[in-house]
Amino acid sequence: MIRNEIIDAMLARKSLRRYEDRMPSDEVIETVVRAGQQAPFAAQLGSVLLSRGPKNVPFGAPLLFTICIDAHRLEAIMAKRSWPMVTSDLPLLLFGFQDAALMAENMVMAAESLGMGSCFLGGTPFRADEVIERYELPRRVFPLVELTIGYPAETLPPRPRFPMDFHLFEDKYPDFSDADIEEAARVMDEGYLAQDYYRKAKAMVKLEGDRAETFNYDDYSWTEHMGRKWGQWFPSPDVLLEQLEKCGFELRGPVRDSDADSDRPG
Numbered sequence: 712m713i714r715n716e717i718i719d720a721m722l723a724r725k726s727l728r729r730y731e732d733r734m735p736s737d738e739v740i741e742t743v744v745r746a747g748q749q750a751p752f753a754a755q756l757g758s759v760l761l762s763r764g765p766k767n768v769p770f771g772a773p774l775l776f777t778i779c780i781d782a783h784r785l786e787a788i789m790a791k792r793s794w795p796m797v798t799s800d801l802p803l804l805l806f807g808f809q810d811a812a813l814m815a816e817n818m819v820m821a822a823e824s825l826g827m828g829s830c831f832l833g834g835t836p837f838r839a840d841e842v843i844e845r846y847e848l849p850r851r852v853f854p855l856v857e858l859t860i861g862y863p864a865e866t867l868p869p870r871p872r873f874p875m876d877f878h879l880f881e882d883k884y885p886d887f888s889d890a891d892i893e894e895a896a897r898v899m900d901e902g903y904l905a906q907d908y909y910r911k912a913k914a915m916v917k918l919e920g921d922r923a924e925t926f927n928y929d930d931y932s933w934t935e936h937m938g939r940k941w942g943q944w945f946p947s948p949d950v951l952l953e954q955l956e957k958c959g960f961e962l963r964g965p966v967r968d969s970d971a972d973s974d975r976p977g
């Protein structure tokens with residue numbers, strides 16, 4: 712495999728959950744955000760909110776960015792040319808997810824290049840209403856994900872990934888054999904166990920109901936963690952649809968007709 716400075720930085724990146732109590736300079740912050748902005752976009756549908764920590768910021772990080780899907784700006788620009796937004800909210804949000812995610816990852820790598828680390832926080836959409844209040848968001852802005860950034864206070868190895876033949880499928884998606892799946896699971900589980908990752912993070916997901924615990928940190932690893940996480944967590948889709956509606960995005964109805972009733976700006 713070819714190695715260079717950029718590839719090495721990508722391969723060494725890992726989520727950082729311990730930060731030095733050192734505030735990056737305004738120039739550093741601006742650089743990270745500007746590099747994020749230069750990501751490919753469908754319609755510049757990503758925008759960024761910033762709060763400075765470490766107070767009230769997860770992991771005591773100095774910087775908390777909230778990455779938003781922002782149709783408010785695009786619609787304002789379109790309105791100047793007398794164009795209404797006709798595209799419905801589902802395709803708009805799908806493109807918005809992509810714009811926002813690509814931008815966020817550019818920020819992550821820019822931060823890495825400046826000696827910092829980062830961690831995403833995926834619970835943001837479930838408390839979009841709190842974000843609306845905190846930042847006085849106008850309608851048509853949806854907080855997608857939060858991103859802590861700062862200087863590392865821990866040194867960690869990068870986490871494993873699936874083997875390449877379980878990830879890249881040229882010309883045709885394969886039929887996986889049991890052996891393929893077992894091998895991918897083995898690579899992930901052994902990789903996490905070698906780092907003692909879940910013990911150090913104290914991150915065993917509890918079994919729900921009356922299922923008896925049969926794992927300990929000697930054998931609890933990534934595949935069991937994924938199973939417990941995604942096999943037990945079921946937030947009602949209504950919760951997210953409601954939060955999207957609070958942000959002025961309507962996925963349940965055919966057209967938006969409630970925007971005019973809003974007493975929020977935008």
Ligand SMILES: Cc1cc2nc3c(=O)[nH]c(=O)nc-3n(C[C@H](O)[C@H](O)[C@H](O)COP(=O)(O)O)c2cc1C
Pocket residue numbers: 724725726727728830831832833834856869870
């Ligand atoms: C959309 C998204 C949401 C995430 N949410 C959280 C989170 O709420 N808390 C957390 O500690 N890490 C979170 N992470 C970080 C992942 O746990 C981490 O990226 C993954 O385990 C792979 O580890 P690595 O980033 O160190 O390679 C999130 C990552 C993404 C991309």
